[in-house]
Amino acid sequence: MRLSTAVLLLCPLLWMTGAARAERPVYPFTTEARFDSxxxxxxxxxxxxxxxxxxxxxxxxxxxxxxxxxxxxxxxxxxxxxxxxxxxxxxxxxxxxxxxxxxxxxxxxxxxxxxxxxxxxxxxxxxxxxxxxxxxxxxxxxxxxxxxxxxxxxxxxxxxxxxxxxxxxxxxxxxxxxxxxxxxxxxxxxxxxxxxxxxxxxxxxxxxxxxxxxxxxxxxxxxxxxxxxxxxxxxxxxxGVKGIVYFELEARGGAHGGPSRSEIHGSFKSLVDAPALRLVQAIASLTSIDGNTVRIPGYYDAVRPPTEAEQTLVNALAVDVDDAALQRSLGVSRWVDGLTGREAIVRNLWEPTLNIDGIWSGYTGEGMKTILPHVATAKLDSRLPPGLEPDAAYAMIRAHLDAGGFEDIVLRPLSGYPAASxxxxxxxxxxxxxxxxxxxxxxxxxxxxxxxxxxxxxxxxxxxxxxxxxxxxxxxxxxxxxxxxxxxxxxxxxxxxxxxxxxxxxxxxxxxxxxxxx
The missing domain is CATH 3.40.630.10 (Zn peptidases)
Known part of the structure; x- marks a missing residue:
């Protein structure tokens, strides 16, 4: 896992600033008409x-x-x-x-x-x-x-x-x-x-x-x-429904660095790369620091904007949407960025997501066991609005990891299908x-x-x-x-x-x- 000094210095800067990364889209509505069932x-x-x-x-x-x-x-x-x-x-x-x-x-x-x-x-x-x-x-x-x-x-x-x-x-x-x-x-x-x-x-x-x-x-x-x-x-x-890609990311030791056969004593971290830390860094590169904006180039660009007919549906939904009630039912206090009403509906329906479903490595039992694990794995999913296709999503994720110096991170697709409406x-x-x-x-x-x-x-x-x-x-x-x-x-x-x-x-x-x- 030895990377050039330039890459090591540049990657954190890119994650923090969002340079050359996707920006969240804005979808101006062209009608205030409401669909009435x-x-x-x-x-x-x-x-x-x-x-x-x-x-x-x-x-x-x-x-x-x-x-x-x-x-x-x-x-x-x-x-x-x-x-x-x-x-x-x-x-x-x-x-x-x-x-x-x-x-x-x-x-x-x-x-x-x-x-x-x-x-x-x-x-x-x-x-x-x-x-x-x-x-x-x-x-x-x-x-x-x-x-x-x-x-x-x-x-x-x-x-x-x-x-x-x-x-x-x-x-x-x-x-x-x-x-x-x-x-x-x-x-x-x-x-x-x-x-x-x-x-x-x-x-x-x-x-x-x-x-x-x-x-x-x-x-x-x-x-x-x-x-x-x-x-x-x-x-x-x-x-309709959003599409999805569901995949695993895995960091494993090998010739590039880190233990290759099994976990080793944690004291060797001064000399040995840690796959678990490597995986955390790779995942962190996928989003903004708060985890709420996908930083994969092109990821938002493929999404199809709302048609006028779809805008009328959203306008009707926004009239009596109860964000607070839904938040209470989920046990959360607020939506990201304090969104409510139509803005929250649009964010929920038209933006792709990136979410960690599970992440594991090393010892997770009671008490202490100081080891340096040789493998770390995470399951992630990304919900895909109409326009963003599974194959394209996987390709962009892989390209992003490679561009950030994470060629060694294994991307293992488990499922994927497009949206329907x-x-x-x-x-x-x-x-x-x-x-x-x-x-x-x-x-x-x-x-x-x-x-x-x-x-x-x-x-x-x-x-x-x-x-x-x-x-x-x-x-x-x-x-x-x-x-x-x-x-x-x-x-x-x-x-x-x-x-x-x-x-x-x-x-x-x-x-x-x-x-x-x-």
Whole structure:
């Protein structure tokens, strides 16, 4: 790790001054107009026979949700995966899907299903059948028992997967089953594409789609059943997601300096380079001293500025955004730079991030152990707004490290995919908003979510408009006490299971009536 004196002197100066480094962009807004979801006509259709069937079948429908969450399917541990993928495929066959195919991948298998209703409109429904591991501090004894719990909001299904995403997905299939039982068919043809690795970053989802990719591209849109209502009933409809790169940086001793075989006594630091300090310096070079501005040349330049249509969405969001409430829910005191309102929304949605997820080296146990570790590793992620592509991000990070004299730092990509977004005026989005309006669930519509998911597979690989969301409320994804609200208490505005299922019936009909066949 021996560097020239000039590089050693120059690098810290560049990090401190930001010379030749990317600067945070400014996005002037050209309109103060606001998108108003209330102007979208409420879906006016009535399907009373199906609604009545749903009401009569609520006990059976709750049992179906319980059956799904009781089947373990922790992708990270390969716990119950085979049983869950079989359960999903068998359920599609039982519903009358004429084609159901298990797709083997280098990881967990996927499922493809097709129901041919002979309809002019076709919808692709995305599902994930895997869940996160469970934590030890749940209020119930077994998060896979599928318990019904009395909650301050009403009766909830408390279980791993209840909200994310087995609950809403099985509720969608309950709605499909109800339509078939009453009407004998569906208003749209349905594809189901399901993966078991969403919680692992969807590394093989492309392989799941591959056998039917050309067929899927002929559909009219794609949909992901989700619970997007708050307890008050307001819906947060996101029209896309940021992309992501997730990677490891590693410093290791070798001929360039530092111990190469194992840790050594800490007293040798006077003579030996330290990989852990080397890694810290490399990571520090990626951002400003406060960690809040990415200092990788070109990193901000690739981001696509807000369009006028997207500005109207942001303007509407800014009217009643409650920064303080969100901060309280996260346990933080302030946003970076004291931002609030529209500025905070734009920063969150349009700027790439750079974040350390974990960093480790050497001894971290109790007491003392004075060593000089031979290797140090960190996991980092960067969220990518539309315009900044994963390959370009990795190339810029590598070039930045090399230019700073960190050629020895290993950059190990673990995952990466681009952003995805759908315009608010597409028929699928308008149909969804119209259904929300029918049920009095005002939709706050955002251009995309600041989080990431592999939805580019729909918007880019398949070239389809994509909506993820639906009525219903849940909480606790990836954490303890995860739940889906089934029967709301008096005064709770969010939909219960029966209304959730009825809204899916309406959505399929609304899409059939309003979509423009391709």
């Amino acid at each position: 209330a102007t979208v006509p409420a879906y006016a259709g009535r399907h009373d026979a199906v609604y009545a069937y749903i009401d009569a079948q609520q006990d059976a429908h709750v049992a179906q949700l319980q059956r799904w969450v009781r089947q373990r399917s922790i992708s990270a541990a390969d716990d119950g995966i085979d049983a869950m993928v079989t359960l999903l495929a068998d359920d599609l066959r039982a519903l009358g899907f004429g084609e159901v195919q298990l797709v083997e991948t280098p990881g967990h298998p996927g499922v493809l299903g097709y129901y041919d209703a002979g309809a002019p409109t076709t919808l692709v429904v995305y599902m994930m059948y895997d869940v996160q591991p469970v934590e030890p501090n749940w209020r119930i004894d077994d998060p896979f028992a599928g318990d019904l719990v009395e909650h301050e909001l009403g009766t909830v299904l408390m279980a791993r997967g209840a909200m994310n995403q087995k609950g809403p997905q099985r509720a969608f299939l309950n709605a499909v089953a109800s339509m078939l039982a009453v009407e004998g068919t569906l208003p749209v043809n349905l594809y189901v594409v399901a993966e078991g690795e969403e919680e692992l970053g969807s590394p093989n989802f492309g392989a799941v789609l591959a056998p039917w990719r050309d067929r899927l591209r002929q559909a009219d849109g794609a949909f992901f059943p989700m619970l997007i209502q708050g307890a008050t009933g307001e819906a947060q409809l996101n029209l 759908t315009a608010a005026d597409t028929p699928l989005v308008q149909a969804a908003i119209g259904v929300f309006n029918k049920y009095g669930a005002k939709a706050r519509v955002a251009p995309w979510l600041a989080g990431s998911a592999p939805f580019y597979q729909f918007t880019r690989t398949l070239d389809l408009p994509f909506v993820f969301g639906g009525l219903g409320h849940g909480w606790g994804a990836h954490g303890p006490d995860e739940y889906m609200l089934l029967r709301p208490a008096d005064g709770v505005g969010a939909a219960g299971l029966a209304e959730v299922e009825k809204s899916y019936v309406d959505l399929l009909h609304a899409l059939a009536e309003g979509a423009r066949p391709r």
